[in-house]
Amino acid sequence: MKLTVVGGGSTYTPELIDGFARLRDTLPVRELVLVDPAADRLDLVGGLARRIFARQGHDGRIVTTSDLDAAVDGADAVLLQLRVGGQAARQQDETWPLECGCVGQETTGAGGLAKALRTVPVVLDIAERVRRANPDAWIIDFTNPVGIVTRALLRAGHRAVGLCNVAIGLQRKFAGLLGVAPADVHLDHVGLNHLTWETAVRLGGPEGADVLPRLLAEHGDAVAADLRLPRPLLDRLGAVPSYYLRYYYAHDEVVGELRTKPSRAAEVAEMERQLLRMYGDPALDEKPALLARRGGAYYSEAAVDLAAALLGGAGSPYQVVNTFNRGTLPFLPDDAVIEVPAAVxxxxxxxxxxxxxxxxxxxxxxxxxxxxxLALDAALRGGRDRVFRALLAHPLVGQYGYAEQLTDLLVAHNREHLAWA
Incomplete structure (x- = not known):
């Protein structure tokens, strides 16, 4: 089969390549195309990708190109992992909201809205070109904000599924604490992308015994430390929120922290410089340890599993994904995109x-x-008033004075990416 990775020049990509190489029996990729407009990064990542395949004995062909139409032609699945505006835009998303005392983060709050406005039009254009090249191709979206981007794709009629690594990361963490294989851990994972809770941890499958009370009793301190939330909160909830809930449950504390330390974007930008230097070493033929600090842990396993299941291979039949609600959560619209376990x-x-x-x-x-x-409406139709409405509706903003100021800042910092601005 042929797979295409849009944003193939990302420093994330060797993690994905490593998964394709290790899990080739699950997903037998014959041709893998990495497409990216940044030719210099693509050359470095592509070279390392070929060396990883060779080291692990994978005989698939890896192609690098900046030609999107050629890259998606005949592809069975297309993985989206792009960042419109690069790390420079992320740096802005994480800083200007702090001027209003609001969380600066790239996937939620005002920064997340900015990312959605930049990203949705680009992703929809890519998806139309995928559909023209092969209407049966699947689109797997790892591009944040995954919930909004996946909703845009599904509402436009594309064959798309959204993917996030939060659930698989918690599954691996819980399996280690419980001393069992990850495949034996099934999560009652419910919510929206980057707004989820684990309400049960089942052993053996979706109908297995719930061991979450035991997990919290025996390992609650370790879980709370990972989430940077107080242990008593987890005990009172009787559930495990994703680490993104800290932006809601400890908003003012997080804002104070963000104002006194370098942004995550600055940290990642420095890591990327180091990683790209490493990728240029012709002796390097495996993903470097530094990549684990870049983020996206277990992305490769999740992506391989999902692609294999969608393409009729050996992927797991039950996976946590982002897809239409369709009545699953009766208090949400059918066309809301939720993040829950699904049969794939x-x-x-x-x-x-x-x-x-x-x-x-x-x-x-x-x-x-x-x-x-409201965010998707603003991304599709533009306009300052639509941006303001989305910000006013967000629980991390919520006050009209902040929404007005943040609207001005968002437009000023993103004008080059907004056709209507």
């Missing part, structure tokens, strides 16, 4: 039934879903 196969992803959701979580989900609807 050649026809796509069908959410599994979800137990009644605590109003504490359902209320925040409904609020953020309304924001995402």
């Amino acid at each position: 196969g050649g026809k796509g992803a069908a959410p599994l039934p979800v137990a009644d959701v605590d109003p504490l979580y359902a209320g925040l989900m409904a609020n953020v879903t309304a924001y995402e609807d």
Whole structure:
């Protein structure tokens, strides 16, 4: 089969390549195309990718190109991992919201809205070109904000599934704490992308015994430390929120921290410089240890599993993905994109039934879903008023004075990426 990675020049890509090489029996890739407009980065990443395949005995062909139409021609699946505006735009997303006392983060709040406005039009153009090249191709979206981008793709009728590494990361973490194989851990994972809770941890499958109470009793301190949330909060919730919930549950504390330390974007930019130097070493033929600090842990395993299941291979039948709600959560619209366990196969992803959701979580989900609807409207149709409405609706903004100021800042910092500005 042929797979195409849009954003193939990303420093993430060797993680993906390593997964393709190790898991070739699950996903037998014969041709892998890395496409990126940054030719210098693409040459470095492509060279390392070929060396990783050779080291691990994978005989698939790796092609690098800046020609998107040629890259997606005949592709069975296209993985999207692009960043419009690069790390420079991320640096802005993480800093200007702090001027209003709001969280500066690249996937949620005002910074997340800026990223969505830059990204959705570009992704939809790519998806149309994929559809023209092969209407049966699957699009796997790892591009943030995954929920909004996947909703844009699905509403436009594309064969798309959104993917995030939060669930697989927690699955691996819990498996290690419990001393079991990751495949034996099934999460009752519910919410929206970057707004999720683990309400049960089951051993053996979706119907297995819930060991979350034991996990919290025996390992709650370790879990809380990873999330940077207080242990008593987890005990009171009786659930494990994703680490992104810290932006909501400890907003002012996080803002104070962000104002006194270098941005994550600056840290990542320095890591990328180091990684690209390493990638240029012709003796390097495996992903370097530094890549683990870059983020995206277990992305390769999740991507391989999802692509294999969609393409009729050996992928797991149940996976946590982003897809249409379709009545799964009755308090959300059918066309909301939710992140839950789903049955995945050649026809796509069908959410599994979800137990009644605590109003504490359902209320925040409904609020953020309304924001995402307004954000997508702003991304598709533009306009300052639509940006303002989306910001006013976001629970991390919520005050009209902040929404006005943030609208001005967002437009000023993103004018080159907004056709209507």
